[in-house]
């Protein structure tokens with residue numbers, strides 16, 4: 610096995626365990642993927658992210674055919690939507706992180722960006738967070754909807770389901786996901802209160818300096 614593939618498998622195991630330890634991956638929810646030179650690694654379906662085994666992680670070719678490992682996540686279409694529509698995507702993470710899931714169940718969210726720019730770090734790590742409609746998990750239509758926004762947005766929130774984050778690497782996707790969850794917690798804490806959000810003049814230099822995915 611190529612050294613980079615072996616390294617990525619280990620990184621997926623460690624990342625899954627970290628999400629579980631943080632309480633962001635309850636039960637068998639959530640899935641991770643990472644890009645290889647000749648396809649993708651994806652977490653198997655129905656396996657807790659805290660219980661991943663490196664050799665059993667699914668390896669797929671660019672057509673989505675299983676090359677080795679266990680049956681892949683049912684959200685294959687969701688992950689592919691980012692890889693195929695967002696150049697530079699090196700990893701995709703979907704979790705049922707509790708505050709982000711709670712937020713995804715609220716009525717009346719701004720579908721263009723359902724968390725306001727309340728802190729600079731959210732702007733730098735996540736940027737805008739479009740809310741997509743509810744889809745049954747694994748629904749190919751969800752992949753199509755994600756594919757339409759992926760060229761412009763690195764992260765989305767699926768209504769009544771949870772967040773999906775793409776980034777250049779698994780480490781960056783993890784950082785963005787943790788920031789998204791923390792900001793969702795803050796947004797819920799602040800819900801119903803008058804909130805000062807960052808203005809365009811404050812956001813612009815953050816975009817320029819950190820190249821967030823806007």
Ligand SMILES: O=C(O)[C@@H](O)C(=O)COP(=O)(O)O
Nearest residue numbers: 638639640654655682683746
């Ligand atoms: O919500 C779902 O069913 C999936 O999105 C999920 O989080 C876990 O599915 P698998 O990756 O197929 O286990």
Ligand SMILES: [Zn+2]
Nearest residue numbers: 639746770771
């Ligand atoms: Zn899910």
